[in-house]
Amino acid sequence: MSWRRLRSEPLGDFKIFTIRRDRIVSPRTHEELDFYVLDGADWVNVIPLTEEGNLLLVRQYRHGTEETTIEIPGGGVDPADESPVAAARRELLEETGHAAERWKDLGFVHPNPAIQSNRCWTFVAEGCRRVAPPRLDPGEDIEIFEAAPDEVRAMLKDGKITHSLVVAAFARYW
DSSP: OOOEEEEEEEEEEOSSOEEEEEEEEOTTTOOEEEEEEEEOOOEEEEEEEETTSOEEEEEEEETTTTEEEEEOSEEEOOTTOSSHHHHHHHHHHHHHSEEOSEEEEEEEEOSOTTTBOOOEEEEEEEEEEEOSOOOOOTTOOEEEEEEOHHHHHHHHHTTSOOOHHHHHHHHHHO
8 A cells, every 4th residue: 555645845954854744645544644754865874893803983972862872983975975885984984084994785774764764874894994083073072982892782782872773783783
């Protein structure tokens, strides 16, 4: 059964996402309903592995929760990026100053398909080594640190890593 869209109305443009209202017909009830959708760029997450087998993690203050979270490097796919993996390479270099020898695509998840149209891709970056200083955006304040795989598993289990897309990335990885 398919939901038929009657019309779509843009409601606002907020730099990192736009909001639209879609008027939809339910295939079950035939009732017309309004749904609100956030459209934005796809995102990427990078699971960076050093040559020694450790993971590079970042601590970053997040304004939505007003807390510092433990995450992996990541960010938006920019219009200039030719692909999600190109965005992942750029984000890893910008946030950590590292480059990787090998890349693996672990696929994507829908961050919140109830209200968002974008995807979040996860990549594994193997053989990471520092090649430059980080180049952070003005709104970023990131601390980079290494952790052994068992330490990261413990952080996931103990609830020290709470960012849902990071948890999803590690679920794909392990």
